[in-house]
Amino acid sequence: MAFCCRQLRIKHRLLPPLNTAALTISTQLRHCCTVTRARQPPNVTWPQAKYQQRQHIRFYSDLIVKHQENKENAKEAVLLNESPTTLDLDAAPGLNALEEISDEEAVSLTPFPPIPPVSATLRNYVDHSETLTKLVELGVNLWKLEQRPNVGSMLLRLDFHTDVAPRLLFLKSIGVDNSRLGYIITRNPFFLMEEMETLQARVNYLKSKRFTAETVASMVSRAPYLLNFSVKRLDNRLGFFQQQLGLSPSNTRTIVARLPRLLCGSLEPVKENLKVCEIELGFKANEIQHIVLAVPKILTTNKQKLTQIFNFLHNTMKVPHHLMAKFPQVFNAKFLRIRERHLFLQYLGRANYDPDQANYVSLERLASSPDEIFCTEVALATPEDFYLFQKTL
Known part of the structure; x- marks a missing residue:
């Protein structure tokens, strides 16, 4: 590149006539671009070569613009019956594109920072x-x-x-x-x-299934892979949840809208959790429907956490199935929180989860209430008493 610039400066120490100067520079521009493309190192990638080519084109385009300005000035001088003055390139400030330079100076020129051919990070x-x-x-x-x-x-x-x-x-x-x-x-x-037509077709399919525009935008925002799946696959997923859970189309849309990653993730955890709820935990079909509608996340919850919470609720706290189905948010709570609060209530003699008896404590208040509200309104104790009790566990 430096060699081409030096040759250009040697050949055009003085500008040729105005009618041929633009043609000469444009020809030299095309030549330099061709040389740049042909002399790319083997380790320079296509984006790097394209960037370098753009830099060269921008440099020589500026040179042509400057020449056009000089040409306009010369025309004005002719109109004023003045003889156009010879352009003094040596008097121009900075580096002159037509000035002959030494090989050492040409090698030292760096018009833009080099692009690393190989890097382990995109930061470079x-x-x-x-x-x-x-x-x-x-x-x-x-x-x-x-x-x-x-x-x-x-x-x-x-x-x-x-x-x-x-x-x-x-x-x-x-x-x-x-x-x-x-x-x-x-x-x-x-x-x-992804192709634009394909993306639009998938959005149109969701809208055809009576998902509102706001719901589609929310689903895409929370499940970015949603638009990568074909219309056929989306249709199969919606049919799977409607058939497996025995839900109406409206309830199916509700579940998918609340947890859109159900359409993107694997179906194996979903199938396994449904079997666990039915066979191992013993919930009925209508109870599973109610649980899933209230807490769709239970379809993808870790199987070990699901069984651990159920065993503690059913075997230790003696909570029946219908109460767990009535307050399914308890399966979203942390097991340690449920265990500590139950033991604290048991210590105070207030661990009563039967709604037909006095001092009844609902699973919702047990699992979802903040510590201060749980202590003052449920356990009828102070937060300090609860913190001291936690140290004994």
Whole structure:
């Protein structure tokens, strides 16, 4: 590149006539771009070569613009019956593109920072890639993406204006908030590779199933992989939950809207938890329906946690099935909290979970109340008494 610039400066020490100067510089521009493409090192990737080519084109485009300005000045001088003065290139401030320089000076020229050919982190490419710069501004966590195989190289190949911007505008058009764009791309960067027609078809399918526009936007925001699945797969998932749980279409939409990752994750944990609730825990079909409608997360809860809480409630606290089905939020609570509070109530003689008896304590207040409210309103004690009791466990 430096050799081409030096030759250009030697050949055009004095500018040729105005009618041929632009043609000469434009020809030299095309030649330099061709040389740049042909002399790329073997370890320079396509995005790097494209960036370097753009830098060269920008440099020589500025040179052509300056020449056009000089040409306009010369025309004004002719109109004023003045002889156009010879352009003094040596008097121009800074480095003159047509001035002959030595080989040492040409080698020392660095028009832009070099791009590392190989790197283990995307941080080294942020300053050289418009796509990465814009993604960082959106709140995308590049350090998470670079840990996933082939995602970094995929992002470097994307052009922001043609690949990323249209899909961001699509998310905006369906109602996704700006604050969720970074989260969606961080969790699902492969969304940027999907065709626009395919994405629109999947949104249209969800709306055809009577999901509102606000619900679709919320589902996409909380389950970024939702739009990566085909219409056929989405239809099969909705049919699975409706058939397995015996729900109406309205209740099926309610469950999926509250926990949209049910349409994206594996169905094996869901099948296993349904079998556990029916066979091991002994819940009836209508009780399972009520539990799932109230707490959809129970379909993906860890099997060990589910059985541990049930065994403590049923075998230790003597809570029957119908009361657990009436307050299924207890399965979302921490086992340690339930155990400590039950033992504290048992110590005070207030561990009564039968609604037909006095001093009844509901599972909802037992598991969901803050410590201060639990102590003062349920246990009729002070928080200090409860903290001292916890130290004895």
